Amino acid sequence: MAYFEWGDDLSVGNSLIDHDHQRLIALVNDLHTATTQGEGREVVGGILTELITYTRAHFQREEHHMQAVRYPKLAEHRRLHQELLEKVLELETRHKAGHVTVAAQVSTLLRDWLSIHIRRADKEFAASSAARGLGSTYPGERALVQPPGAKTRMP
Numbered sequence: 024m025a026y027f028e029w030g031d032d033l034s035v036g037n038s039l040i041d042h043d044h045q046r047l048i049a050l051v052n053d054l055h056t057a058t059t060q061g062e063g064r065e066v067v068g069g070i071l072t073e074l075i076t077y078t079r080a081h082f083q084r085e086e087h088h089m090q091a092v093r094y095p096k097l098a099e100h101r102r103l104h105q106e107l108l109e110k111v112l113e114l115e116t117r118h119k120a121g122h123v124t125v126a127a128q129v130s131t132l133l134r135d136w137l138s139i140h141i142r143r144a145d146k147e148f149a150a151s152s153a154a155r156g157l158g159s160t161y162p163g164e165r166a167l168v169q170p171p172g173a174k175t176r177m178p
């Protein structure tokens with residue numbers, strides 16, 4: 024059994040966001056495996072950087088969706104993202120300074136934070152969108168999948 028298991032109860036009903044969350048979970052598992060198997064600072068640091076880069080990009084995508092639909096709680100949601108990022112970046116700084124054991128704290132922090140954040144805050148956004156008649160897909164999703172001006176290929 025994986026350290027952090029994806030389950031249907033984590034789905035927010037949007038395939039792009041779900042995909043992002045699954046990728047984040049995979050990276051948290053990679054980090055956990057690397058730290059528990061005693062991988063060196065370079066390997067762990069590499070995964071840590073990838074995880075932080077992906078987390079940041081994912082938050083931006085989510086906030087972009089929220090902005091596109093004028094989500095009333097965007098500022099509050101963004102604050103949650105920023106608080107988490109600050110904590111993770113602080114741990115990364117300590118890791119770079121030679122405190123190698125903090126990498127394990129990052130996987131624990133992200134596992135605990137994501138499992139609550141997705142179930143509460145991200146699902147609250149999905150429910151709010153549905154209640155406002157926006158369905159389970161967000162405007163802008165098509166633009167993310169297909170760049171503007173891309174030709175639709177007919178079967």
Ligand SMILES: [Fe+2]
Pocket residue numbers: 085100104140144145
């Ligand atoms: Fe979020």
